[in-house]
Amino acid sequence: MIAAMGAFAVEDSFIKAASKTLPVGEILILFGLGGTIVFAGLALSRGERLFSPDVLSRPMRIRVGFEIVGRLFYALAITLIPLSAATVILQATPLVVVAGAALLFGEKVGWRRWLAIVVGLAGVVVIVKPGAEGFSALSLLAVIGMIGFAGRDLASRAAPASLSTAILGLYGFGAVVIAGVLVALWDRTALVMPAAGAAGAMLAAVLSGVAAYSCLMKAMRTGEVSAVTPFRYTRLLFGVAFGLAFFGERFTLSMLIGSSLIVLSGVFILWRGRQVRGEA
Numbered sequence: 001m002i003a004a005m006g007a008f009a010v011e012d013s014f015i016k017a018a019s020k021t022l023p024v025g026e027i028l029i030l031f032g033l034g035g036t037i038v039f040a041g042l043a044l045s046r047g048e049r050l051f052s053p054d055v056l057s058r059p060m061r062i063r064v065g066f067e068i069v070g071r072l073f074y075a076l077a078i079t080l081i082p083l084s085a086a087t088v089i090l091q092a093t094p095l096v097v098v099a100g101a102a103l104l105f106g107e108k109v110g111w112r113r114w115l116a117i118v119v120g121l122a123g124v125v126v127i128v129k130p131g132a133e134g135f136s137a138l139s140l141l142a143v144i145g146m147i148g149f150a151g152r153d154l155a156s157r158a159a160p161a162s163l164s165t166a167i168l169g170l171y172g173f174g175a176v177v178i179a180g181v182l183v184a185l186w187d188r189t190a191l192v193m194p195a196a197g198a199a200g201a202m203l204a205a206v207l208s209g210v211a212a213y214s215c216l217m218k219a220m221r222t223g224e225v226s227a228v229t230p231f232r233y234t235r236l237l238f239g240v241a242f243g244l245a246f247f248g249e250r251f252t253l254s255m256l257i258g259s260s261l262i263v264l265s266g267v268f269i270l271w272r273g274r275q276v277r278g279e280a
Contacts, residue, residue, distance in 0.1 A: 007212030009238030014205035019079035028180025034206030035173030054160040063155035067175035070148025077142035087239025096150035123261030
């Protein structure tokens with residue numbers, strides 16, 4: 001899980017670097033195509049079919065929709081606002097997943113965990129600072145991206161078990177291509193031939209993204225969820241460190257307070273959930 005979070009942060013950094021010379025729509029298209037090709041090759045090497053009726057199931061259609069929203073808005077966020085701020089906001093994803101599981105799947109969530117969810121989301125508000133002088137509407141891009149990823153994770157829980165990690169990755173990255181096309185059509189920015197530096201950054205982003213996705217699926221499918229999920233928050237450390245080291249960003253007091261509320265709430269929810277299962 002730690003390797004996955006580190007690789008995701010590396011992916012974000014290379015995408016942000018590429019955005020200096022490439023349009024966001026083109027970045028998403030190239031990134032999605034690269035990941036699609038890699039996962040298609042992995043699936044074929046294992047003798048898996050790239051298409052089956054399960055791919056068109058309702059959970060998969062919902063998953064692709066949320067994947068498009070998550071990838072689209074988070075990619076816009078990391079190119080337009082500090083990487084550290086976008087990374088911190090993304091850490092609220094598990095809180096939204098727990099709330100969604102309670103509302104959609106009927107999972108039992110007591111008042112303590114609901115309170116922790118509210119506290120964690122309050123941390124997001126502290127970071128975004130709506131109504132304050134320093135408020136930037138661009139921060140909402142990261143919030144919408146975070147909601148998209150939470151919806152994707154919830155839909156993944158209902159996805160047919162017959163679909164392997166490689167197939168989920170294939171269609172997940174395919175959704176990124178769709179997101180890129182939508183951005184390109186909306187922005188009406190002409191695609192450009194990537195220079196050597198941008199091409200190298202995109203290749204590195206694809207490879208780190210595929211590695212991150214594979215490590216994440218391995219962690220979630222082989223480890224105890226309550227044991228490995230807290231290590232998702234190491235992405236915050238990687239993202240903030242890369243933002244400070246490579247992009248000259250500053251970690252503000254509001255980000256420190258907000259990220260603390262988000263992380264503490266998330267860890268408490270996981271700990272409390274484990275306690276409830278033990279009592280049952």
